[in-house]
Amino acid sequence: xxxxxxxxxxxxxxxxxxxxxxxxxxxxxxxxxxxxxxxxxxxxxxxxxxxxxxxxxxxxxxxxxxxxxxxxxxxxxxxxxxxxxxxxxxxxxxxxxxxxxxxxxxxxxxxxxxxxxxxxxxxxxxxxxxxxxxxxxxxxxxxxxxxxxxxxxxxxxxxxxxxxxxxxxxxxxxxxxxxxxxxxxxxxxxxxxxxxxxxxxxxxxxxxxxxxxxxxxxxxxxxxxxxxxxxxxxxxxxxxxxxxxxxxxxxxxxxxxxxxxxxxxxxxxxxxxxxxxxxxxxxxxxxxxxxxxxxxxxxxxxxxxxxxxxxxxxxxxxxxxxxxxx
Amino acid sequence: xxxxxxxxxxxxxxxxxxxxxxxxxxxxxxxxxxxxxxxxxxxxxxxxxxxxxxxxxxxxxxxxxxxxxxxxxxxxxxxxxxxxxxxxxxxxxxxxxxxxxxxxxxxxxxxxxxxxxxxxxxxxxxxxxxxxxxxxxxxxxxxxxxxxxxxxxxxxxxxxxxxxxxxxxxxxxxxxxxxxxxxxxxxxxxxxxxxxxxxxxxxxxxxxxxxxxxxxxxxxxxxxxxxxxxxxxxxxxxxxxxxxxxxxxxxxxxxxxxxxxxxxxxxxxxxxxxxxxxxxxxxxxxxxxxxxxxxxxxxxxxxxxxxxxxxxxxxxxxxxxxxxxxxxxxxxxxxxxxxxxxxxxxxxxxxxxxxxxxxxxxxxxxxxxxxxxxxxxxxxxxxxxxxxxxxxxxxxxxxxxxxxxxxxxxxxxxxxxxxxxxxxxxxxxxxxxxxxxxxxxxxxxxxxxxxxxxxxxxxxxxxxxxxxxxxxxxxxxxxxxxxxxxxxxxxxxxxxxxxxxxxxxxxxxxxxxxxxxxxxxxxxx
Numbered sequence: 001x002x003x004x005x006x007x008x009x010x011x012x013x014x015x016x017x018x019x020x021x022x023x024x025x026x027x028x029x030x031x032x033x034x035x036x037x038x039x040x041x042x043x044x045x046x047x048x049x050x051x052x053x054x055x056x057x058x059x060x061x062x063x064x065x066x067x068x069x070x071x072x073x074x075x076x077x078x079x080x081x082x083x084x085x086x087x088x089x090x091x092x093x094x095x096x097x098x099x100x101x102x103x104x105x106x107x108x109x110x111x112x113x114x115x116x117x118x119x120x121x122x123x124x125x126x127x128x129x130x131x132x133x134x135x136x137x138x139x140x141x142x143x144x145x146x147x148x149x150x151x152x153x154x155x156x157x158x159x160x161x162x163x164x165x166x167x168x169x170x171x172x173x174x175x176x177x178x179x180x181x182x183x184x185x186x187x188x189x190x191x192x193x194x195x196x197x198x199x200x201x202x203x204x205x206x207x208x209x210x211x212x213x214x215x216x217x218x219x220x221x222x223x224x225x226x227x228x229x230x231x232x233x234x235x236x237x238x239x240x241x242x243x244x245x246x247x248x249x250x251x252x253x254x255x256x257x258x259x260x261x262x263x264x265x266x267x268x269x270x271x272x273x274x275x276x277x278x279x280x281x282x283x284x285x286x287x288x289x290x291x292x293x294x295x296x297x298x299x300x301x302x303x304x305x306x307x308x309x310x311x312x313x314x315x316x317x318x319x320x321x322x323x324x325x326x
Numbered sequence: 327x328x329x330x331x332x333x334x335x336x337x338x339x340x341x342x343x344x345x346x347x348x349x350x351x352x353x354x355x356x357x358x359x360x361x362x363x364x365x366x367x368x369x370x371x372x373x374x375x376x377x378x379x380x381x382x383x384x385x386x387x388x389x390x391x392x393x394x395x396x397x398x399x400x401x402x403x404x405x406x407x408x409x410x411x412x413x414x415x416x417x418x419x420x421x422x423x424x425x426x427x428x429x430x431x432x433x434x435x436x437x438x439x440x441x442x443x444x445x446x447x448x449x450x451x452x453x454x455x456x457x458x459x460x461x462x463x464x465x466x467x468x469x470x471x472x473x474x475x476x477x478x479x480x481x482x483x484x485x486x487x488x489x490x491x492x493x494x495x496x497x498x499x500x501x502x503x504x505x506x507x508x509x510x511x512x513x514x515x516x517x518x519x520x521x522x523x524x525x526x527x528x529x530x531x532x533x534x535x536x537x538x539x540x541x542x543x544x545x546x547x548x549x550x551x552x553x554x555x556x557x558x559x560x561x562x563x564x565x566x567x568x569x570x571x572x573x574x575x576x577x578x579x580x581x582x583x584x585x586x587x588x589x590x591x592x593x594x595x596x597x598x599x600x601x602x603x604x605x606x607x608x609x610x611x612x613x614x615x616x617x618x619x620x621x622x623x624x625x626x627x628x629x630x631x632x633x634x635x636x637x638x639x640x641x642x643x644x645x646x647x648x649x650x651x652x653x654x655x656x657x658x659x660x661x662x663x664x665x666x667x668x669x670x671x672x673x674x675x676x677x678x679x680x681x682x683x684x685x686x687x688x689x690x691x692x693x694x695x696x697x698x699x700x701x702x703x704x705x706x707x708x709x710x711x712x713x714x715x716x717x718x719x720x721x722x723x724x725x726x727x728x729x730x731x732x733x734x735x736x737x738x739x740x741x742x743x744x745x746x747x748x749x750x751x752x753x754x755x756x757x758x759x760x761x762x763x764x765x766x767x768x769x770x771x772x773x774x775x776x777x778x779x780x781x782x783x784x785x786x787x788x789x790x791x792x793x794x795x796x797x798x799x800x801x802x803x804x805x806x807x808x809x810x811x812x813x814x815x816x817x818x819x820x821x822x823x824x825x826x827x828x829x830x831x832x833x834x835x836x837x838x839x840x841x842x843x844x845x846x847x848x849x850x851x
Contacts, residue, residue: 030797034805035649036817057717060797063560070563071367071704072711091563149443154540156557188443189462190545192537192553195815196431200541202820203435204444218818277818317561321377325546 023053024255029083033058038275045267074249079256082244090306099248105264108283110301118243122278125237126163127230128208136231144182151197151206158193167238169316170302180323221291236300339681340755340765346678349671350690360705368565381554389532392471393525400479403624406617408487422477427791427834429808432827439634462544475528486520526586530579530695572701579696642825650826653810660725664789667729672736680744691737694730703795724796728789736781743777779845786837
């Protein structure tokens with residue numbers, strides 16, 4: 001009980017402290033706010049220019065973030081939601097909770113994806129990551145015919161897992177079910193989230209793990225380790241474009257607009273590559289960090305239209321479950 | 327129910343049952359309100375899909391197998407530990423509790439380091455030209471659940487053995503009873519009394535398994551109810567279905583509790599003079615060898631994955647980021663608060679259950695374990711959000727939920743001993759007009775000291791390691807150690823995460839050891 005009182009005290013104390021400055025509340029996914037994510041640097045950089053208090057609130061991953069917004073509805077404290085991807089934007093738009101933005105920038109996203117409600121801040125390609133000395137196939141059919149062992153994430157509980165589901169669907173359409181049938185004996189196991197899968201791969205439980213083309217950049221830049229590589233696939237790679245949007249119920253609409261502008265500026269974009277390990281949506285003046293030039297660049301970028309994702313994903317999930325559930 | 331309670335009881339209890347009933351009502355209200363909040367927000371309930379029914383079948387099957395196997399394997403281990411005294415026995419018993427308190431992902435990686443495709447066992451088999459073992463499948467799920475729960479079952483059964491007064495064994499030995507007679511006279515009745523409850527608790531824990539079942543089950547074949555709830559929440563945003571699934575989960579645990587109550591008898595052994603147990607019947611060379619083999623096998627099975635966790639964690643332990651230490655402090659806070667909350671709930675409930683058979687109180691004690699953390703957390707969120715910022719309450723809420731989760735273990739340990747106190751000292755207390763608070767202070771609490779220490783230690787350790795509901799409310803300043811481990815892994819920092827996991831292991835074991843030790847005092851056990 002004492003702690004409740006204490007917590008309430010802290011809450012009112014911080015509220016009082018910030019009373020002279022307006023507060024901007026940004027809901028995002030948990031790994032964004034973590035000490036090793038972009039959060040701390042983003043907060044410091046924005047507070048330098050906004051004369052405000054930027055409050056980042058973490059809520060699971062992208063899908064959990066959307067569920068949180070739906071739960072809170074128009075009574076949400078949030079002004080901005082940062083961390084949805086294009087697979088979630090249709091469902092997010094349908095809530096009617098988001099307001100149009102007026103952000104324009106020289107986007108370097110290899111896609112013609114645009115939305116009146118959401119602004120991209122980073123993007124990446126899904127890819128199978130493996131040890132660099134391993135010979136790997138260059139498409140899903142060869143992968144299915146190989147003896148290589150994979151670990152993937154469950155699309156029902158993980159954003160990359162859903163990304164893989166849509167990757168196979170975007171590349172193979174009606175033949176997607178066959179691909180999954182072929183892959184079933186390669187898949188060692190399916191995990192709840194990305195961390196579990198990547199951990200299993202690093203322990204040697206599988207030859208390849210579903211991750212991002214940018215994953216080897218982490219090992220190279222942060223650890224000086226060039227032993228990891230991403231496998232280029234001839235079908236092209238499915239994209240994840242991460243976006244942010246302003247809530248219509250925001251009590252700080254100008255500040256929210258200012259944050260979205262800041263989000264596509266150099267200060268924010270130069271933080272992204274080596275904290276979120278994704279490509280920045282706008283190339284910062286300094287260019288990409290050393291090491292990003294070693295990454296594979298897929299021949300084709302795949303992305304299903306956001307509006308069609310909700311219908312496609314339910315059918316694709318059914319195919320996935322029936323292929324792997326045997 | 328009140329009538330039943332009167333007929334079962336031989337003496338009226340010296341403590342009023344009101345406190346325990348109050349605690350049970352509070353817990354049931356919290357659970358009920360959070361489910362109702364989800365249903366209210368959904369605007370109704372929705373029906374289950376075919377996939378949900380498949381998940382229900384798989385969940386019940388794996389939980390049943392896991393609980394039966396855990397208890398069946400725990401019986402010989404607990405028996406061997408009860409009969410033997412050897413150097414390092416206490417340390418081994420404390421260490422055996424460790425699997426239970428590890429964050430799921432850390433335990434999975436530890437298990438796979440031993441049993442995985444590239445694990446020590448497979449590498450060892452490879453030396454002899456044998457195929458690596460395939461861990462993924464139903465057997466993998468059960469193996470992992472036994473790894474988590476066997477130690478718990480051993481501890482609770484061991485307590486059952488220790489509750490048999492030493493005088494009984496002494497008298498029986500003087501009358502020439504051998505191990506077989508001891509089994510028939512004391513051990514079997516004790517097991518009938520204790521084992522069903524232990525099995526029900528483990529069954530309830532396994533009902534909410536998700537990451538373990540999915541990962542070691544090898545894919546969507548191993549879809550559990552908790553995963554179905556996850557899907558309903560985040561994939562379909564069908565809150566009505568999520569609430570129904572959460573109620574089904576709780577209903578299953580309730581059914582298990584009822585069954586366990588029906589199977590277990592009521593009577594204890596009465597009081598002894600608290601002498602250390604000496605087993606004259608088990609001195610034979612063959613029995614000695616048998617017990618040694620059983621203890622060694624269990625220690626190997628449980629300690630090898632722990633050794634893997636320790637070895638993986640050592641390199642990262644020396645260079646932990648400051649944020650990990652801050653999170654460790656939060657976790658110690660949560661563990662302390664959780665332990666206090668647990669004792670406030672558990673002691674009155676134990677006193678009530680010791681005085682009579684209160685079905686509702688028994689059931690409330692098991693509820694927390696079967697409540698889906700996601701559904702409970704979401705319900706609490708809906709309840710709190712209109713009045714306060716849930717993130718500001720993240721730590722106390724996590725402590726409360728963790729306390730409720732630890733309650734069933736605490737009760738399993740407290741209630742049998744409390745019953746013996748009531749039956750052994752109740753009559754005398756009434757004759758001396760020791761009632762209510764004075765009875766609790768002078769008789770009840772001092773005699774339950776070992777069980778209270780164990781329950782407090784278990785809660786502190788469990789609360790330290792549990793992710794709980796904090797993931798739903800997290801904000802940057804208030805992270806617990808398990809959450810920080812996940813964050814490190816999410817940021818590719820696997821070595822630092824392994825170091826933080828080792829720190830968590832050390833902190834949890836220390837918390838357990840301190841409480842357990844404090845409770846034991848000078849007792850010879």
